[in-house]
Amino acid sequence: MDFKETLETRRSIRSFEADKKVSKEQLEEMLAAAGMAPSWKNSQTARTFCVISEELVEKVKKECLPEFNQRSSAGATALLVTAFVPGISGFDTNTGTPVNEGGNGWGYYDLGMHDQNLLLAARAMGLGTLVMGIRDAKKLRELLQIPEEQEVVSVIAVGYPAAEAKMPPRKPLLEVVRFC
Numbered sequence: 152m153d154f155k156e157t158l159e160t161r162r163s164i165r166s167f168e169a170d171k172k173v174s175k176e177q178l179e180e181m182l183a184a185a186g187m188a189p190s191w192k193n194s195q196t197a198r199t200f201c202v203i204s205e206e207l208v209e210k211v212k213k214e215c216l217p218e219f220n221q222r223s224s225a226g227a228t229a230l231l232v233t234a235f236v237p238g239i240s241g242f243d244t245n246t247g248t249p250v251n252e253g254g255n256g257w258g259y260y261d262l263g264m265h266d267q268n269l270l271l272a273a274r275a276m277g278l279g280t281l282v283m284g285i286r287d288a289k290k291l292r293e294l295l296q297i298p299e300e301q302e303v304v305s306v307i308a309v310g311y312p313a314a315e316a317k318m319p320p321r322k323p324l325l326e327v328v329r330f331c
C-alpha cells in the first residue's frame with residue numbers, strides 16, 4: 152500500500168474481529184513508526200502503555216471506557232494508553248518556564264504527531280485503530296500504575312477491522328485554509 156492510499160484509507164474502526172489477535176511484534180512495529188515523529192527539541196515526551204493480556208484488555212475497557220466506547224472497541228485485542236511528560240515540550244530547559252502561550256499544548260501536539268504515525272503504520276499493516284479521548288484518566292492511572300508525573304491522554308484500540316468504514320465528510324479546503 153503506498154503512502155497516499157494509506158492516508159486516504161485510514162479510518163476510525165468501530166468493529167473488530169475478536170478472534171484475530173494483534174501481536175506484540177506488530178505493536179512494536181507501530182511504535183517504531185511513532186518514534187520517527189518530530190517533537191519539540193527532540194524531547195520525545197510521548198509515552199505508551201501497551202495493554203495486551205486478554206484479561207487486562209477487558210478490565211480496562213470495562214472500568215475505564217464509557218459504554219459507547221466499550222461497544223466500539225469490543226473486538227480490539229490491544230489497547231494503547233497514551234500519555235506524555237508535561238513541563239518539557241514547550242518549556243525552557245533552564246528556567247522550566249513556558250516558552251510561549253502554548254504551554255503544555257506543545258506536549259499534546261507532539262503526542263498527536265507521534266500517535267498519527269502509529270495509526271498510519273497500523274493501517275499500512277492491515278490493522279484498524281480507534282482513538283478514544285472519552286475515557287476515565289484517573290482509573291487508567293490507577294489500573295496501569297501510570298506515574299503522577301505523566302499526563303494521561305487517550306486510549307487507542309487496535310485490532311483487525313471487521314468491516315470497512317466510510318470516511319466522514321471533510322470540510323472543503325478553502326473553508327479551513329487561507330493562502331496569504
Ligand SMILES: Cc1cc2nc3c(=O)[nH]c(=O)nc-3n(C[C@H](O)[C@H](O)[C@H](O)COP(=O)(O)O)c2cc1C
Pocket residue numbers: 161162163164220223281282283284285286316317318319
Ligand atoms: C483526539 C481524538 C479523540 C477521539 N475520541 C473518540 C472517542 O472517544 N470515541 C470515538 O468513537 N471516536 C473518537 N475519535 C474518532 C473521531 O470521531 C474520528 O477520527 C473522526 O470522526 C474522523 O473519522 P476518521 O478517523 O475515520 O477519519 C477521536 C479522535 C481523536 C483525534
